[in-house]
Every structure is written in C-alpha cells, then in structure tokens.
Amino acid sequence: MNAITRLLTVSVISLLLSACSTVPVTGRSHLNLIPGSSMMSMSAQQYGTFLKENKLSQNQQQVAMVKRVGARIQGAVERYFASTGLQGYLKNYNWEFNLVEDKQVNAWCMPGGKVVVYTGILPVARDDAGLAVVMGHEIAHAIAEHGNERMSQGLIAQLGGVALSTALSDKPEVTQQLWMSVYGVGSQYGALLPYGRMQESEADHLGLVFMTMAGYDPNVAVSFWERMAIQKGGQAPPEFLSTHPSDATRIASIKRLIPSVVKQYGK
Numbered sequence: 001m002n003a004i005t006r007l008l009t010v011s012v013i014s015l016l017l018s019a020c021s022t023v024p025v026t027g028r029s030h031l032n033l034i035p036g037s038s039m040m041s042m043s044a045q046q047y048g049t050f051l052k053e054n055k056l057s058q059n060q061q062q063v064a065m066v067k068r069v070g071a072r073i074q075g076a077v078e079r080y081f082a083s084t085g086l087q088g089y090l091k092n093y094n095w096e097f098n099l100v101e102d103k104q105v106n107a108w109c110m111p112g113g114k115v116v117v118y119t120g121i122l123p124v125a126r127d128d129a130g131l132a133v134v135m136g137h138e139i140a141h142a143i144a145e146h147g148n149e150r151m152s153q154g155l156i157a158q159l160g161g162v163a164l165s166t167a168l169s170d171k172p173e174v175t176q177q178l179w180m181s182v183y184g185v186g187s188q189y190g191a192l193l194p195y196g197r198m199q200e201s202e203a204d205h206l207g208l209v210f211m212t213m214a215g216y217d218p219n220v221a222v223s224f225w226e227r228m229a230i231q232k233g234g235q236a237p238p239e240f241l242s243t244h245p246s247d248a249t250r251i252a253s254i255k256r257l258i259p260s261v262v263k264q265y266g267k
C-alpha cells in the first residue's frame, strides 16, 4: 500500500466512522454519509414539486384528520427527543402533513417531516388511531434516517470506498441521483421504493412508540396490518406491498413489542 492509498484509506475510514450514527429508540448504529443539510434541501424541493404536480384533497374533514393526527405524532416525536435531551435532532424539521387525491394505498414521509397521505389508504386506516399507525410508521422512517442509510449504501456500491469523499464534496449530481433512486421513482409507484426488512421492522417499532406517546392505542397497529394484509391482493405500491417482513412476521413482532412500549411510553 503506497502513501497516497494509505492516506485515502485512512480518510475514508474516518469519514465512515464519523458518519456512523445511532437510530433513536432502537439504538442501532447505521451509516449516514449524506450531509443532513443536503437531505433537507432536496426534500423541501422534491416535496414542493410533488405537491404542485398532484391533486390535494378538497375533503375538509379528511384533510383535517390528516393534519390533526400528524400534529399529535409530531408532538410525541418532539417530546421523545426532549426527554432524551436531543432536541437538536429535529432542528431542521419543518413539518407538513398533506392529503393527496389518489387511489393508491400509500403514504410517505421525506426527511424533515414532509408527509403525504393518499386518500386510497383512508378506508384501510378507518379512523384517527388507524391513521396514526400509518403516519407513525412513515414518520419513523424519516426519524431513523432510512433514506440517508439507503443512499449511503448506494454510494458505497456505486463508487467504492476511495471515491466517497470526492463524490460528496465535488459531485452534487451523484447525491441528486442517489436521492432519486430512493425517493424519486416513477409516479406509478408513488414516491418510495420498498425499504429493507430491518428498516421496516424498525419503523414499526418507532411508529408504535410515537403513536403510543401521542395517546393512541398501539393495539390498533395489529388490526391495521391485518386489514392491510387483506388489501394487498390489489395494486398496493411498494411501501405497503413489500413482502418483507411477511405480514404474519410483522404482526407477530408488533404484538410482542406492545406490552413493553406501553409500559415505557404509555401514559
């Protein structure tokens, strides 16, 4: 190994180490190579474009429901971070909750708390508590920075170790392209590719915590995912069509988590 290679290796390793962060609630350590500021600015831009290109619901009752449940989950997330002394975690959050007129059984949250719920998921959600399962789960993906993690994995796969620091500082188009691979897929799929099994389980866990802290009954998550399992015969988009974890495994894990979540985070 010559001096330059050694220097590059050392700087890549230190970059990787400094980019390692911890997921709230679960404490899992994960790799976030994309600067938070880049994630937030891409999110704000893409969210704005999405809202311009899609039809916002005019159903005032349903719009109010989405904003009401969103605000309660937001409050819970803020209390969670206040209780752990990590309020700074949310400093670039600029929450928005919008309901889009679309038959897809879908919802998502981009970094910074930019939430979209599709009208197609409301019959499955049924009521505020069911919607809290959906929004808690989606907000959990954003809080756990799963998008950044996937982009970071993509970056490593695409460029290999030594090109990392160069790509991040000198090639904003690489970051943009990775963003599109995670958040910007074709309109037939909504905005997100399916997450991995670990990330789905983690979002279920954090979502349960947030909905419980928001004052909703976490047991509703079990009935929601049971309804979703029946729904999946149709044309659900990847986030909710995802076959991993399987419905039975997911529901069993949620059932297992509920007693400890209620004990630790219930009122």
Ligand SMILES: [Zn+2]
Pocket: 137, 141, 195, 199, 200, 203, 239
């Ligand atoms: Zn998910």
